[in-house]
Amino acid sequence: xxxxxxxxxxxxxxxxxxxxxxxxxxxxxxxxxxxxxxxxxxxxxxxxxxxxxxxxxxxxxxxxxxxxxxxxxxxxxxxxxxxxxxxxxxxxxxxxxxxxxxxxxxxxxxxxxxxxxxxxxxxxxxxxxxxxxxxxxxxxxxxxxxxxxxxxxxxxxxxxxxxxxxxxxxxxxxxxxxxxxxxxxxxxxxxxxxxxxxxxxxxxxxxxxxxxxxxxxxxxxxxxxxxxxxxxxxxxxxxxxxxxxxxxxxxxxxxxxxxxxxxxxxxxxxxxxxxxxxxxxxxxxxxxxxxxxxxxxxxxxxxxxxxxxxxxxxxxxxxxxxxxxxxxxxxxxxxxxxxxxxxxxxxxxxxxxxxxxxxxxxxxxxxxxxxxxxxxxxxxxxxxxxxxxxxxxxxxxxxxxxxxxxxxxxxxxxxxxxxxxxxxxxxxxxxxxxxxxxxxxxxxxxx
Numbered sequence: 001x002x003x004x005x006x007x008x009x010x011x012x013x014x015x016x017x018x019x020x021x022x023x024x025x026x027x028x029x030x031x032x033x034x035x036x037x038x039x040x041x042x043x044x045x046x047x048x049x050x051x052x053x054x055x056x057x058x059x060x061x062x063x064x065x066x067x068x069x070x071x072x073x074x075x076x077x078x079x080x081x082x083x084x085x086x087x088x089x090x091x092x093x094x095x096x097x098x099x100x101x102x103x104x105x106x107x108x109x110x111x112x113x114x115x116x117x118x119x120x121x122x123x124x125x126x127x128x129x130x131x132x133x134x135x136x137x138x139x140x141x142x143x144x145x146x147x148x149x150x151x152x153x154x155x156x157x158x159x160x161x162x163x164x165x166x167x168x169x170x171x172x173x174x175x176x177x178x179x180x181x182x183x184x185x186x187x188x189x190x191x192x193x194x195x196x197x198x199x200x201x202x203x204x205x206x207x208x209x210x211x212x213x214x215x216x217x218x219x220x221x222x223x224x225x226x227x228x229x230x231x232x233x234x235x236x237x238x239x240x241x242x243x244x245x246x247x248x249x250x251x252x253x254x255x256x257x258x259x260x261x262x263x264x265x266x267x268x269x270x271x272x273x274x275x276x277x278x279x280x281x282x283x284x285x286x287x288x289x290x291x292x293x294x295x296x297x298x299x300x301x302x303x304x305x306x307x308x309x310x311x312x313x314x315x316x317x318x319x320x321x322x323x324x325x326x327x328x329x330x331x332x333x334x335x336x337x338x339x340x341x342x343x344x345x346x347x348x349x350x351x352x353x354x355x356x357x358x359x360x361x362x363x364x365x366x367x368x369x370x371x372x373x374x375x376x377x378x379x380x381x382x383x384x385x386x387x388x389x390x391x392x393x394x395x396x397x398x399x400x401x402x403x404x405x406x407x408x409x410x411x412x413x414x415x416x417x418x419x420x421x422x423x424x425x426x427x428x429x430x431x432x433x434x435x436x437x438x439x440x441x442x443x444x445x446x447x
Contacts, residue, residue: 020355021413022405026062029358032386033393034059037068040392043100046074047392053438062360063369069382069394071366071435072338074098075140083139083216088112088121091141095122095129099143099391103127115139116182116213123184128390130185131212132337139216142337144184145390151340152185153192155354155387159344160193163331164299168196172299173263175203177256177272177280179249182209185337190271193301197269203259206252218245257283260323264294270323271301274316275309281322294324301331303342334417338395339385343417348409350416358384359415361403364424365434366396375406380424380433381417398424398431 037059041048047068051057054067078094081087088109095103107125112118115131122129128144144152157168174194180186194202221238224230230238257280260270270277277300284290300320312318320327327347334351335342343351353359361370361377370379381401385393402418424431 019413021407022415025355026358029355029384029386030059030061032356033065033358033384036386036388036393040100044392045097046070062358065358065360065384065394066362066367066369066382068392069360069366069384069396069435070098070392071396071433072140072336072398073433074395075142075338076138078141080138083115086112086114088118091118095127095141095143099127101127101143101145101390103143114213115216116211119212128184130183130337132183139212140337142185143390147389148340148387149184149188151387152188153195155341156189156192157196159333159342159354160197160301160331163333163344163346164329166197166299166329170195170197171199172197172267172269173201173203174198174269174271175256175259175263176205177253177270177276179205179207179252180209181215182211183337189342193269193271203256203263206255207248218242253280254283256280257287260284261287261289264289267295267297268323269299269301270325273309274302274319275311277302277319278311278315281319284322290322291324294322296324296326297329298323298325299329299331300325303333303335334421336395336397338397339383339393340387341385345419346408346410346412346416349419350404350408350410351419352408352412353383353415353417356386358386359403359417360384361401362396364400365432367434372403372405375414376402376404378402381421396433396435398433400424400427 037047037051041051050068050070056064056067059065059068075098077098078091082090082094089104092104092107092109103122103125107122107127109118109121112121119129119131126146128146128149130142130144131139132142161167174197176190180190218238218241221230221234221241225235225238253276260268260280261284272280281290300323319325320330330345332345333342334345339357341354341357343353343357345351360382361372362368362380362382363370364380366380366382370377379400380396381399381403382394382396385395387393400422402420403415404418405415407413408416424433
């Protein structure tokens with residue numbers, strides 16, 4: 001990394017990591033982004049193509065980053081049949097177009113059985129790919145280096161301490177309230193909290209981790225059923241899998257509820273999504289336990305909001321009261337697979353962007369930078385993560401946000417993102433990000 005990049009990422013461990021005014025921070029961020037561009041132009045073919053097409057060879061201001069950003073769909077731009085037909089060499093070629101590390105010549109795919117086997121083969125060769133799947137059924141494939149993995153751990157620990165005020169003294173029992181995804185980035189973040197704050201007696205959600213192959217099969221079947229292309233046997237298989245999965249989840253929730261009651265006198269870090277946490281809190285209450293029955297220093301850890309779930313208006317208060325958790329001990333964050341960093345939620349309810357990430361607000365199509373008016377801007381969220389080493393750090397998301405670049409009501413400096421984060425895909429007309437098609441066309445033509 002260049003000297004400016006190193007300076008910014010070192011702020012991950014600094015106590016004043018959210019106390020640098022944006023106007024003072026931005027020049028160093030732009031210099032670091034330019035360092036990254038010069039390094040990665042010769043490594044990432046898709047980036048070189050975007051730079052040539054836009055005529056941008058240097059980053060002097062935030063607007064220069066916009067034509068170089070990748071759509072969030074870029075990491076699923078491979079033809080679907082390459083996965084379904086097991087064309088692993090072609091998948092390796094595709095990874096080469098969006099990654100800094102070469103995999104096509106260095107990873108032998110002989111005998112690879114399925115996507116989970118392929119990902120394991122890549123990891124054995126030092127190529128760590130995190131994967132997620134959306135409603136389309138296609139998996140995003142995101143390459144990380146070992147440096148990226150260490151940065152994920154470093155930043156999540158720092159964010160946890162900054163939000164909760166807790167030092168890493170390894171005196172908490174961690175209890176997970178949701179199935180674990182077999183995903184490098186997710187597991188690294190979970191491991192980081194466990195190693196720093198856990199007492200070595202974690203209680204994850206019961207059952208085997210969910211693999212990429214399992215998720216992909218389920219989502220693809222759901223898609224095929226919806227569009228009428230699934231066969232009767234596939235529909236039957238989907239129904240059986242869904243029923244078994246639902247039973248396993250319900251049994252797991254009941255087990256976690258009992259575990260919480262059994263450990264109510266211990267210091268707990270309870271992690272999960274609010275929708276699931278609300279279900280478990282009601283189960284715990286039905287077992288006759290809540291409030292002061294639990295330790296007063298408990299912590300809640302959760303990413304994002306409700307994920308489309310419908311809950312009572314007082315769901316948050318009810319969860320916190322059930323487990324005796326104070327607001328200052330809630331570690332809630334805004335995060336995504338495409339970035340190394342997670343953005344912690346402050347007591348004023350806003351998500352603070354870490355100083356090694358540049359926040360950009362774009363118009364709905366993702367084509368133009370929206371300039372702040374009195375320090376505030378609304379539009380499509382885009383980010384440049386300066387710390388990313390295994391792939392390009394610039395991404396245009398599918399999220400509509402309101403950003404503020406001034407001082408937050410909590411007393412710390414911006415930029416911050418407001419609590420209302422909406423998926424463009426949930427809005428009328430869906431998500432029509434303009435650069436998605438050109439990225440797809442380029443990657444398919446070169447992979």
